[in-house]
Amino acid sequence: MADDAGADDRGPGPSGYGRHEPAGPMTAGQDQPAPGAGPKVTAVGGGHGLSSTLRALRRYTARVTAVVSVADDGGSSGRLRRSTGLPAPGDLRRCLVALADPTSLWARAFEHRFVGGELDGHALGNLVIAGLAGVTGDFRSALIESARLLGVQGRVLPATAGGVVLKGDVDGVDVVGQARLSKSLRPIGAVSIVPADAPADPDAAAAVADADQVVLGPGSLFTSVLAACVVPGIRDALSSRTEGTVYVTNLRPQLPETAGMDAADLLRCVLDHRVVVHDVLVDSAAAPAEREALATLATGTGPRVHFAALGRPDRSAHDPLALGEALASLVPRRPGP
């Protein structure tokens, strides 16, 4: 049942949900919960969207896990994948930085991009992750050491233990490669990963299954959100949940990846990929027809739809404060004593 679909913008409603209890003492001057405080929240996806979500989550919990697609094969990540054979580090790096000690010089250094010469375009953090993986012989250890360096509060895990490739159906033709898919001028149909049976990272799957709340999106629908969610072990973990999985829709179509798709189209696509969600968070600027389509998707066993003012004033992206407040209000209440 959609509590709020089509209703006014009074924010997320009742039915076992409500404003989450304060997450505990705030760290002075940073308006963030103290280490270990707050609900267990796992965010799944990739790209800039996921790192924005992490910044929003930090406002109400210190127990954040990011489960990150490593299917990226473009840019600095793609070049490193080709030369090292490791999973794509770029989206993991962004998440590490999003959860880093904000005063850390290394957080800035990880985002530093070289200009000119053979290193042109490489983010230093990608090189550090790749180098640490080379030294330790283990990609996971490289992430753990990087997290320590950056003073990360939370965990950053790859969705799959090894590298995978994203495959999408475009007009009945298989298009292979995340970078190519993200540039497709024709509508993308179903996406999947190659190899199809790539195992999920066990800790990542557990973090999805066990969290108080799981947040999908916002971000590139096919090449970030679904790239992580269609990993079989992640999808199964999502299916095992009975509440508290929220899909945050994008503020506007992303060109060309989701050209012409409104929030209802995004949600329909997520559900078509057999990704189970219990709540959908939509910006209150949604048009009447969009709200109507969402209400239709929300009938029966469909997810509850919630509206809130989520965009920055210029609507360029979600406002971390507003998104954090809306998501905090959707954390399932734990059973009372």
Added chain:
Amino acid sequence: MADDAGADDRGPGPSGYGRHEPAGPMTAGQDQPAPGAGPKVTAVGGGHGLSSTLRALRRYTARVTAVVSVADDGGSSGRLRRSTGLPAPGDLRRCLVALADPTSLWARAFEHRFVGGELDGHALGNLVIAGLAGVTGDFRSALIESARLLGVQGRVLPATAGGVVLKGDVDGVDVVGQARLSKSLRPIGAVSIVPADAPADPDAAAAVADADQVVLGPGSLFTSVLAACVVPGIRDALSSRTEGTVYVTNLRPQLPETAGMDAADLLRCVLDHRVVVHDVLVDSAAAPAEREALATLATGTGPRVHFAALGRPDRSAHDPLALGEALASLVPRRPGP
């Protein structure tokens, strides 16, 4: 006066010198002085030789400063110089690692070299130093942050604040570039830096002037030792010293850079470059003619010559333990109370 030139191999002798007092409590299990213990020792040079010296110095003092040539224009350093315009990081990186906490994963990571692709041959530490310099806008800050990351005990300073180029006279022709000089099949004459008036790093010059002991060599004569010593501000600081500057000669000629040169030839070349040294430490395997030539150089105001068994059993390099012991015995005794 040469105390020991031509004498037997009983090790360095008297004349205001002697076994240095124990450097204070040792760190358990590592056989190294505790932080802050030991004489102030500054090592000047570059390349593998300087990092070996630093490992030897660590055995008797925790107050080590490395003053490092940044004239390198070959390999990973050279490629980074060309793409970033920064001073060469490679020799600085080696010194940071030599003075690092030996249990640090980052020390290993700094030495990790990428294999294949566009990063082939780059040491991760070089990329980190270059990236940090890009972020902070300051090469010195990059070295300080790297030292902190590695748990470095001591200081690593560039000989010059900015990048310089090494120039050498080969058969009356100027050959420009350290990498080219190191491959010269013809004898190298005088070397100098370009620009000739490049200022020394002020802290580096002070570390040379103020140290209890300064160690030059072993290592590539022209492209490491002299590349740092002929920086005018460093040479002036060396000239200001009245005792405690030791030149450690190489175990054997380095091909092709010092082909045909024995320890006496190396010392003569150092003195010809107006680099003031008070003691010369020579391996006890020196031949009679070599000892005789050294004794000649040591007459009058020439440096004292000391012999000790310094080489590893396979004579591939200096043995850090033996070199450390010999150098410790040459630290000037401080005036008694």
